[in-house]
Amino acid sequence: MPMIPRIRLYTNVFVVFEGKILLGMKKRGVGEGLYNGFGGKVEPGETPLEAAHRELKEECGIDLPLIHAGRLLFLSAAMPSWAFHIELYRSAPGLSTYTGELAESDEMRPEWFPLSSIPYSQMWSGDKLWLPLVITGEHRFLAREDYDRETDDASKEDSQGQVELKRWWIALEQDPSRTEEKRK
Ligand SMILES: Nc1[nH]c(=O)nc2c1ncn2[C@H]1C[C@H](O)[C@@H](COP(=O)(O)OP(=O)(O)OP(=O)(O)O)O1
Numbered sequence: 001m002p003m004i005p006r007i008r009l010y011t012n013v014f015v016v017f018e019g020k021i022l023l024g025m026k027k028r029g030v031g032e033g034l035y036n037g038f039g040g041k042v043e044p045g046e047t048p049l050e051a052a053h054r055e056l057k058e059e060c061g062i063d064l065p066l067i068h069a070g071r072l073l074f075l076s077a078a079m080p081s082w083a084f085h086i087e088l089y090r091s092a093p094g095l096s097t098y099t100g101e102l103a104e105s106d107e108m109r110p111e112w113f114p115l116s117s118i119p120y121s122q123m124w125s126g127d128k129l130w131l132p133l134v135i136t137g138e139h140r141f142l143a144r145e146d147y148d149r150e151t152d153d154a155s156k157e158d159s160q161g162q163v164e165l166k167r168w169w170i171a172l173e174q175d176p177s178r179t180e181e182k183r184k
Contacts, residue, residue, distance in 0.1 A: 005075065005083040011052040012039035013066060014134050015091045015098070019115055021135065023123075024060060024108030035123050038108060039086070048087040060110040061103040065092040069134040070173075074126065074145040078163045090134050125165045139172040 014037040015022035023035040038059040042051040049066065057063050072086040091098075102110055113119060115135060120128040126145040133141050147163040 003080065005081055007083045007085050009042040009048065010039055010084065010086045011042060011048050011055055011089065012037040012072075012086050013052050013056045013089045013091075014069070014131070015056075015062075015064065016115075016135050016137075017091070017096050020112045021115055021118060022060070022102075022110055022112055023119070024110050027107055027109060029107070031124065033122070035111075035113075035119050036108075036127075037088070038110075042087075049089070052087065052089045057100065059105050059108040061105070062098040062100040064095055064098040066090065067092050067137065068140060069137060070130060070141040070143060072126075072130065072143045072145065074147065076147040076163050077149050078147070088130075088134055090137055093137050126168060129168060130170055133170070133172075139175065141170055141172050143170045144168060
């Protein structure tokens with residue numbers, strides 16, 4: 001029987017104000033050197049929303065109302081024992097203030113970017129597929145990504161194993177609060 005991976009549950013929060021987005025430069029660990037939202041593992045006894053607020057506060061010092069934006073599920077050939085499930089949140093629409101003091105932490109250096117110049121080339125390669133949906137916040141979505149070994153250039157492989165985004169799909173959730181759209 002093939003090995004069945006175990007699910008690791010994470011959160012990721014994007015603070016989006018009028019015309020700008022708050023990202024963090026990851027200073028250590030997995031994803032070091034990349035910009036990302038603020039987040040981490042959901043701890044036992046915590047809901048994902050509670051974890052999202054806790055991680056936002058721990059990693060950049062602030063808190064504000066959040067809405068669920070979507071869900072990312074991905075597999076990576078670099079970590080075949082795990083399936084990653086990330087609950088994605090964004091700040092509630094229309095907000096322009098937060099509580100607390102925006103501050104650098106051991107893990108993240110926060111930085112505002114205009115929505116017109118999001119540093120996608122310094123982010124996880126799949127994020128550009130769904131971050132625009134997080135920013136508009138009109139539909140919640142499910143995104144699915146498979147990272148596999150690079151096949152075109154074996155010289156790039158190191159002991160960690162280089163992976164690239166090979167397959168993906170995104171689907172919008174039905175939102176019962178919206179008028180049912182007619183489908184062709
Ligand atoms: N925006 C993103 N896009 C993506 O494709 N993978 C992401 C991602 N954000 C996080 N991941 C993946 C990478 C890695 O395997 C895992 C780790 O995420 P994080 O850096 O958020 O958590 P940490 O390892 O810092 O956990 P904590 O120690 O609980 O803070 O989730």
